Amino acid sequence: MTVENAELLERLNEKEQSLEGLLKKTLAAQEEERRRLARELHDETSQILAAIMMNIDVVDRQLQSRKPYRARLKAVKALAEEAARNLNKVLLDLRPALLDELGLVEALRWYVSQMQEVWGLPVTIQAKKMPRLPEHVEMAAFRIAQEAVANAVRHGAPRSIRMKVAAPDGTVRVEVEDDGSGFDVAGAMAKARTGEAVGLLGMIERAELLGGRLEVQSQPGKGTRISAEIPIGGG
Ligand SMILES: Nc1ncnc2c1ncn2[C@@H]1O[C@H](COP(=O)(O)OP(=O)(O)OP(=O)(O)O)[C@@H](O)[C@H]1O
Ligand SMILES: [Mg+2]
Structure with missing residues (x-):
């Protein structure tokens, strides 16, 4: 047995x-x-x-x-x-060229500034300086932040979107918080598993593939917070 x-x-x-x-x-x-x-x-x-x-x-x-x-x-x-x-x-x-050239923090700063200046979106960023990380870690963190902001803009109609990036103790942390409409996480996940949407699941998969994790906190009427933590040596 x-x-x-x-x-x-x-x-x-x-x-x-x-x-x-x-x-x-x-x-x-x-x-x-x-x-x-x-x-x-x-x-x-x-x-x-x-x-x-x-x-x-x-x-x-x-x-x-x-x-x-x-x-x-x-x-x-x-x-x-x-x-x-x-x-x-x-x-x-499609391709944040700055990510290759300047690394995660500068690429995200640039992304946020574009969203603000060119598209008039209420995004801010608070980023701590960090050394260059392995390419796949930078890419995963960037894509997670990007999808989180895209979701907030597309679905939440928030007054503000706050992004935080830091790399404490061998991990990189990305947090995106919006004060928009919020949503029913369990319902959205169920929908995601049918293959109807790929955003949330994709973010989770990116984090988990590198040995990290991603948390989605949201409630209708209460805004949304996405927090990801990825070990720098992972994957
Ligand atoms: N920040 C947010 N504010 C409000 N609703 C959200 C937010 N993020 C996700 N949602 C809800 O969760 C659903 C699933 O999100 P997900 O990113 O998986 O799919 P999508 O954005 O609809 O499509 P895509 O596959 O293009 O990302 C969305 O359709 C939306 O209803
Ligand atoms: Mg999405």
Whole structure:
């Protein structure tokens, strides 16, 4: 009996490990794909849009005296500007180039400043200086913070969103708190397990894959707090 149990347990462990391996690979492939897409969009689409806008300015100067054309041109330029703004938003979500260059804290500061300045969102950040962390730890922490802010903005209509980042005692901690609508966590988790939504579960999986954990605290009418803790040497 016990021998059989031990065998079953071992098989279960093996299965769990291969699932975990698969998940890691999927996340890595996803990041790689985002990196590629971001590079392509930046190198090509952004440049083309910039060229369109420059050309519009040139034609505009040449058309000084022809009013109707100028009005039309202005409309075209507004469209191109709108496209450029949208593209920047996509790039911001896809691949935070600053994460590779400057590390977690600076990348998050930059992300938050973009959200504030460009999108007028009420996000603030309180971050403690920290050394560079392993790439996958920085990426997981960044993506968790990003999804938490995205959820707050999309679902919570909060007056403020506060992000805190620090790296005490060999772990990195990310906390995102909003004073928005809040939600029923058990209900959302049940929905998530059917595959309808991937955000919350994805955040939890990212943290757990690296030996960390993530807590979702929320109640309708009481805002939301996401706190993640990831060991720096993990994964
Ligand atoms: N900060 C928040 N404030 C209010 N509701 C939230 C918040 N975060 C999550 N929710 C609720 O929990 C649900 C599940 O969130 P989750 O991130 O898993 O999925 P989603 O955002 O709907 O879709 P996606 O897969 O694109 O992330 C949301 O649909 C929303 O109802
Ligand atoms: Mg989400």
